[in-house]
Amino acid sequence: MYKSGLQKIPDQGAPGKRVIFRSSIYTKATVILFFCFFMKVLHSCREPEPLDMQYNRITLEMFDNSGHPHYRTPSDTLYSDAVAFQMNLSDSGLYYYQSKTIQTAALLSFEPAYGFSPNISYQPVQLVKDIRVFTVFDMNDTFRAWDDITDSILYAFDYGFGMYQLKENAIKFANGLQHEPSCVLKLFLKSSVHNTRVRLSVEVTLDNGTILSGTTEEYPVIPSNL
Numbered sequence: 001m002y003k004s005g006l007q008k009i010p011d012q013g014a015p016g017k018r019v020i021f022r023s024s025i026y027t028k029a030t031v032i033l034f035f036c037f038f039m040k041v042l043h044s045c046r047e048p049e050p051l052d053m054q055y056n057r058i059t060l061e062m063f064d065n066s067g068h069p070h071y072r073t074p075s076d077t078l079y080s081d082a083v084a085f086q087m088n089l090s091d092s093g094l095y096y097y098q099s100k101t102i103q104t105a106a107l108l109s110f111e112p113a114y115g116f117s118p119n120i121s122y123q124p125v126q127l128v129k130d131i132r133v134f135t136v137f138d139m140n141d142t143f144r145a146w147d148d149i150t151d152s153i154l155y156a157f158d159y160g161f162g163m164y165q166l167k168e169n170a171i172k173f174a175n176g177l178q179h180e181p182s183c184v185l186k187l188f189l190k191s192s193v194h195n196t197r198v199r200l201s202v203e204v205t206l207d208n209g210t211i212l213s214g215t216t217e218e219y220p221v222i223p224s225n226l
Contacts, residue, residue, distance in 0.1 A: 050123040053091035053181045058204060058212040061086050062219050065188060081224035083189040083198055085216055089174060090182035094122070119179050126206040127175040131167055133187065136199035136215065140191060149191070149200075156186040164188065193221050 064075035066082035133150045135143050143149050155170035156163075165173075174183045187202075201215040 050121040053122040058214040079224040094181035130205040134201045140194040
């Protein structure tokens with residue numbers, strides 16, 4: 001007897017069920033992609049929160065102030081009426097953390113949705129309470145070695161509108177938001193140095209009782225009227 005060449009095809013499930021199953025996968029994938037896109041947009045449009053920092057290091061560097069006021073001009077010799085130095089308070093551990101934070105932010109967001117790129121800001125946790133300056137050598141007839149010369153110091157900093165500032169304003173600036181994990185202050189000596197050398201020491205007291213201290217290098221001094 002003749003047999004048909006048709007063979008029975010195993011049942012692979014109803015076509016409608018396969019379509020529904022594939023559609024469900026596509027829907028879930030779309031939701032996940034949309035969620036990731038939304039989170040990146042959200043991180044891109046949000047101003048970064050300030051990072052906490054702790055002042056734990058102080059560095060000092062003297063510079064010549066005989067030229068343009070407030071401009072730091074490195075020099076091996078200082079003029080007697082233009083002695084100044086730069087003080088840098090910083091969190092030594094945050095420079096590494098800063099790079100990791102930037103890398104993480106790049107993964108979680110697009111380029112910032114601003115006309116400019118917002119900077120990461122830093123807020124000191126322990127605040128500056130006081131700044132004191134001492135002269136290591138005899139400075140003139142008024143100030144002798146290791147005298148406190150804090151009252152003869154003026155300050156300058158970024159956003160100071162090019163003006164000398166009092167200590168209270170310098171402390172207020174140091175305790176505010178910073179654009180780097182550090183704070184830079186420029187200190188200017190009001191009194192003339194009647195000695196052939198100068199070296200200054202600084203103590204910065206924080207509100208938790210910590211004292212950060214540093215001493216400049218020794219610099220030769222020549223009269224300003226030469």
